[in-house]
Amino acid sequence: MSVSVEGVKKTYQSPEGEISAVEDISLEIRDGEFISVVGPSGCGKSTLLSIIAGLDKPSAGRVVINGEEIHGPNGEVGFMPQKDQLFPWRTIWANVTLGLEIQGKKTKERLEHVRELLRRYGLGEFMKKTPGQLSGGMRQRCALIRTLATDPELLLLDEPFSALDYQTRLSVSDDIYTIIKQEKKTAILVTHDISESISMSDRVVVLTGRPSRIRSIHSLDLFSGLTPIERRNHPEFRSYFNAIWGELDESK
């Protein structure tokens, strides 16, 4: 699935005046590519993601997914929020099938697919448990499977690891990276964690402060085929980190 962001602008209106969050962003994302978007906190990172998800309308420009312009959320783009947002009153099974339930697609094959995903990623025996009985990392994997259940080709990840402690974050990002690559999904990850962006993605897009523009794009072809943990140990990791850190520091 290819995504094309074309001249997207977003201005927020309020009685006090207007705030320009995103100023003219254009970006092409190839099928199966993993892109990270980093930027200083408070820049329009999450806004950009909301626009691609169809939750927010751009003030100008458009988002085209597989040749079709996005006009609203349609359930075809998978969104993974900050924190897992599992519903505590539902079992894990009822949580991961929420999307299918909403879209009226609880067919035998799809349910079997979800069951298979749970099994494949080590959650098979927890289907009847409630979210409260699972660890943070397991909950995050459930959240990803809930997103994958409706079989979207594009995944949007909005700082999905920010609520986890450092140790868990490393292993969960390794898990999630592997799952996304195995399932051959296109993914856009928004984060303020530079190491995370370098360890997971094919390209890192650096945004300026608000109103955000694209400052630079780093291709990480050098790392292709390596897992996040392996990348973190790569001698070149540091130099990418320093380059991106420098750019972010300047745009403050």
Next chain:
Amino acid sequence: MKANKAGLSEERLGYLRSRTRKKRLVILARAVILVGFFGIWELAAQLKWIDSFIMSCPSRMIETLKNLYSSGDLFTHIGVSCLETVIGFTVGTVAGSLIAVALWLSPTLSRILDPYLVVLNSLPKTALGPIFIVWMGAGSGAIIAMTLAISLIVTVLDVHNGFNATDPEKVKLMRTLGAGKRQILFKLVLPANLTTLVNALKVNVGLSWVGAIMGEFLVSKAGLGYLIVYGSQVFKMDLVMTTVIILAVAAAVMYQGVLLLEKGLKKYMGVSA
């Protein structure tokens, strides 16, 4: 560590023993307070420290209770008041929640109605009693209207607040999964607010009793509120005191019933939200 036959350590056994001891102490103290209260009351009446014509006393109350029972009126009065209260808090909670849903569906409507809700909420609802009597006649209708007037607005405000406090990130998630307003309501907002709804129900049980008794004070031919007013008018304090005790028991039993309902609901929902 030393262990006994059941494999429990000395420390564990000590803990369990002290726990049982404390539990027993609490139950005993409660019984002492109950028996002591009525005992001293009875004693004071027998020794003529108090005038049992004005203050009544437990033995006279038991006599009154027997008379009420043998005349066949006891359960009529309890039944009438309980029915009015149950209708009051059921309709109050259901209608209040429905209005809250409407306000949640339309933020504009909620903004328009906000000042009216605030004014109605501050108004002492008992002032409406005479109006209901004129409109609905001197009967159960006016009394139920009274219970509704007391419980409805509070329910609307509390439940609507709860709905609006639903985690916006979860709403966002539902939208990305393709959910419309109806699905967000039924699959997210209502289950997430189960506690809010049950709390509204609990508060309404209390408020509906106030409404029912208040209404019966103003107008009625039966019910516990009627017995209290009637008793005070003909100076039968035994009847008044007895009825107050019956009322306390009935209200407590009903509240326990609601707690059971809450337990059942939470079990049905799988997890306490």
